[in-house]
Amino acid sequence: MRITVLSGAGISAESGVPTFRDDKNGLWSRFDPYELSSVQGWQRNPERVWGWYLWRHYLVGTVEPNAGHRAVAAWQDHAEVSVVTQNVDDLHERAGSSPVHHLHGSLFDFRCATCDLPYTGQLPQMTEPALEVEPPGCDCGGLIRPDIVWFGEALPEGPWQRAVEATTTADVLVVVGTSGLVYPAAGLPELAVARGTVVVEVNPEPTPLSSSATVTVRESASTALPTLMQRLPALLN
Template structure:
């Protein structure tokens, strides 16, 4: 069975209605990204940061997977599929995908400020004073700017084994995630799906300049029919 690795970014989640970090002005929902997505910002104003992610979590629980998420889950009947996502939502899992690696953390989990390995499921708000069993404050299980990406090595190993690499809804400007394309085998076929693709057609790269909800089901159908 051939190996398909899928790299997804904010674009696929945006098509389910999730608000995403966009633009070059460094603002996220009116907040300076350095204030709500860095360890230093959390130290300065933990209540602001906790409420920012509480709002993101509440919104996530109001949206559903779209046809792109569902099509990727359908691939598992025909291929060995691994999804490496920059997204912190659970839409891939809710659509039925079983092998999902979250490079930047998960919004529906919390962790102790004392240990990145002390992780809890979390669907409710995290408040100042909410602690783990050892008495340390809980924080969102999110990889903030300036923090290490602990699952990067695992993502690289997965990508090295890809027969097909499908890239969906990402600008290919967020590192280290964007560097994963450099680890595929020379024979790997690459498909890039985005309305404004950052890659060009060349040798083993096929660009599909379309939205995820349109482009992914079409590509999946063609791969299954091969």
């Protein structure tokens, strides 16, 4: 069996990773998310944007994969599993999943904003949040930025193509913890539905996908996923 998992912010929130709009302590609470996650915001104040993402990088490093992440990794013992995620953390990888296709980039990858070369140098240490931090420089003279898809930027071609392939070849698509509102990622379940693929939505709240999913499970990821494969035959009947 081929299983593809499309995961969103809900699964990581259970590990203590705040969603983007919640992840603003007092330092950044007065800034619109667009100011912290757009090319225009970066151009206006790269120190502020770098400080925001560097803090999120270290924040994610302090949390652990939850039962939902671990369950998805455990499915690999019984099926061919691909993970497509809208999340920028590394919790799927740390739980043991592979491959993991990051549609929106990763807090653990960095590149030059000018020449696009990956950055593998040292990061500034951060034990407390700081409103502005000077980004490292590249040999070309550019500044190092997080390799994250910002507002208005296209998804990375490679991960997107692999996500489409994983969706179109899946026997079952499990959509967990995503609102179904952010495109083009939200188009993947629609593609699966159009192909007649079994689509299982795991989300405590209804989403635009709910009416067309084969099965909806109104539970959190950490509750539903550890037993989902055992329950699936009964759910589909």
